[in-house]
Amino acid sequence: MLTKNVKSLFTTFAIDRRGNISTVAALSMPVLVGFLGLGAETASWYNGKRALQNAADSAAIAAATNADSSSYADEAKAVAARYGYQDGVDGVTVTAVNNAPCPDGSPKCYAVTISRLQPMILAQVTGYDGEGTVNGNPAKLITAKAVAIQGLAPREYCVLALASSGDPEALRTNGAPKADLTxxxxxxxxxxxxxxxxxxxxxxxxxxxxxxxxxxxxxxVDKLADPYSGLTSNIPAQNCPGYPVAPKKKHDTALPPGNVLGGTETRTLIPMCGDVQLSSDLTIASGSAGSVLLIRNGSLDLNGHTLKTQNGSALTVIFTGDDNSRSHAPIGTGTFDYQAPTTGPWKGVAMYQHPSLTGGVDIKEAGNQPTWSITGLVYLPKASVTFSGAVNKSSYGKSCFGLVVDNVTINGTGSILSHGECDEAGLELPHADVPTRGELVS
Structure with missing residues (x-):
């Protein structure tokens, strides 16, 4: 009877399915908890890495923007700390290098790597122990890296002091409360x-x-090379039998008629040997081809008159020669009112002193005696220039003026009025690529 009852009991147990789910659930619980924990940890690691990446991106940009060989790393670490990742604290490591490979292969980029040991909570159930410990507990190492390069932006200069003479202070002012180079x-x-x-x-x-x-x-900043010295190859050949000198005293010999200009001039090349003087206003009417007033071993004395271009015409005044004891510059009172050509070999150049000239090239009251209403570049590479007056655009030209000198002193009234149309005027101003904000490259 007992055997029959035991057999019945086992038979009933075998066919009774109540509690099966609980049993399976109990057996599966460790695995389930492990996978749930791993999923939660993975999400936490992903969020942590994203936060690290944001910090690394900002730190790399800061390092590239700073670009100082002695402090770029400090700048990167300071930015990372503002994101809550301080180097050496709570398992955080911040490293920065300034010779990382750029996309073009050059070692000019800045790389920042931020690593952090993030404590694990549930993933340990699966048997994963991480890559380190924090306060004795297993932790996952998460890392983010960013690479940036210092950005460059073009900057144009309407005044460039070359300092080729070695002047230690090539740009200076003598009190300039009214100076305006806006x-x-x-x-x-x-x-x-x-x-x-x-x-x-x-x-x-x-x-x-x-x-x-x-x-x-x-x-x-880096020195800026002289961008216009090569224009000397465009200077026309000139054969001068002599170089008359303008009278300086009442009884000195007057200049010959060939060295005196006035009225209307239509020649595209006006070659002059020695000093040149205006006897009346001079209008250049050579059309769109423009004129070149070529003065060899001589000055240009406006003599109280105006040198101007009519609408649609242009002019380049060139001082050249080989006698550094002579004057090679504009002198006297009067007015320049002319624009440089917008095409051709002298495109954008209004006045040009040959860079080999070192004597007789200085200008003491630029923009004042004579008055300057000039569209284009005034190139005086070996000259000491005192800039006192205002430069306006020419009557028929665009608002564009550039000045290249050896050194310049700007007095209180020195001004360049209305600027910004150099493209239309045909002038490519001196320019340089200057450092700007860092840019991410990876």
Whole structure:
């Protein structure tokens, strides 16, 4: 009887399915908890990595923007700390290098790597112990890396001081409360010194130290090479039998008729040997081809008159020669009112001193004696220039003016009025690619 009852009991148990789910659930629970924990941990790691990546991106941009060989790493770590990732704290490591490969293969990029040990909570159930510990607990190592390069932006200069003579302060002011270079930027290949006034220039850059020049001031930028010295190859050949000198005293010999100009001039090449003087206003009417007034070993004395171009005409005044004891510059009172050609070999150039000339090239009252209403470039590469007056655009030209000198002193009234049409005027101003904000590359 007992055997029959036991057999019945086992038979009933075998066919009774009540509690099966609980049994299976109990057996599966560790695995289920492990997978749920791993999923939650994975989501946490993903969010942590995304936060690290944001910090690494910002830190790399900051390092590239700073671009200082002594402090770029400190800048990167400071930015990472602002995101909550301080190097050496709570398992965080921040490294920065300034010689990382760029996409083009050059080692000029800045790379920032941020690593963090993130404590695990549930993933351990699966047997995964992580890559380290935090406070004795297993932790997952998550890492983010970003690479950036220092950005470059083109900057145009309406005043460039070449400092080829070695002048230690190629751009300076002698008190300039009324100076106005709005819309312009200035560059010195040595130091720049502006006392009490920034010239209202948009940017002031200097190879050395910039002390006060420009609304935005930068020191220690690369020197800017002379972009116009090669134009000497465009100067026409000239054969001069002699070089008459303008009278300086009442009884000195007057200039010969061939050295005196006035009225209307239609020649495209006006070759002059020695000093040149205006006897009346001179109008250039050569049409769109423009004229070249070529003066060899001589000055140009406006003599109280106006040198101008009619509507649709253009002019380039060139001072050349081999006698550095002579004057090779405009002198006297009067007015320049002319525009440079917009095409051809002298495109955009209004006045050009041959860069081999070192004597007789200085100008003491530029923009004042004579008055300048000029559209185009005035190139005086070996000249010391005192810029006192205002430069307006020419009557029929665009608003564009550029000045390239050895060194320049800008007095209180020095101004370049209305600027920004150099493309239309045909002038490519001196320009440089200057450092700007860092840019991510990976």
């Amino acid at each position: 819309g312009c930027s200035v560059m010195s290949n040595s130091n720049a010194q502006c006392n009490g006034h920034d010239l209202k220039a948009e940017y002031g850059d200097a190879f050395g130290t910039n002390d006060g020049c420009g609304k935005k001031k930068t020191s220690n």
